[in-house]
Ligand SMILES: O=C(CO)[C@@H](O)[C@H](O)COP(=O)(O)O
């Protein structure tokens with residue numbers, strides 16, 4: 001299985017000092033930054049567009065950008081995010097009838113391809129797809145700061161069994177120092193944490209605590 005990694009989500013960052021906040025978690029050891037894109041349709045909320053990603057990319061912090069598209073018909077936007085600097089792009093299985101095409105397109109654009117599922121979506125779709133990353137939502141998508149759904153470790157375990165050892169299994173929503181451990185034990189390898197990192201008084205310490213709970217080796 002891939003080594004465990006933590007991906008701080010900038011959705012919870014202070015946007016008046018976004019670059020400094022990202023630099024702070026990079027100094028603490030983060031090598032992946034999670035970027036949540038919400039369209040007001042697939043999820044009721046709006047977040048940001050590719051301009052924010054390209055601004056972060058221009059900081060040259062040497063990190064990977066993990067783009068989570070919570071948008072309808074995400075295949076329309078993958079090229080925009082690839083040119084803005086995405087390293088991995090994840091689309092929701094519920095957001096398009098053309099998931100296979102979206103995965104193919106993301107790879108053609110030179111990015112790693114992920115497919116995400118909401119908490120009520122059957123996991124069987126992964127049996128039909130070859131993905132670099134499977135994203136198991138551990139809250140309903142659309143908002144930061146929600147509580148981890150308690151049945152998630154069981155779902156993560158079933159998903160890991162379907163995927164085999166190779167792909168990253170990403171968990172997203174309510175991940176903190178208490179939920180990262182059970183998620184890791186169930187087979188998760190990539191841990192998105194928004195409010196537990198950027199909502200903490202000291203994001204670097206919070207990052208280190210979640211990393212330790214997830215079993216990450218020292219940066
Ligand atoms: O995709 C989403 C929410 O839909 C996330 O990536 C959130 O940004 C996670 O936030 P926390 O639950 O960690 O506060």
Ligand SMILES: [Co+2]
Nearest residue numbers: 036068172192
């Ligand atoms: Co996300």
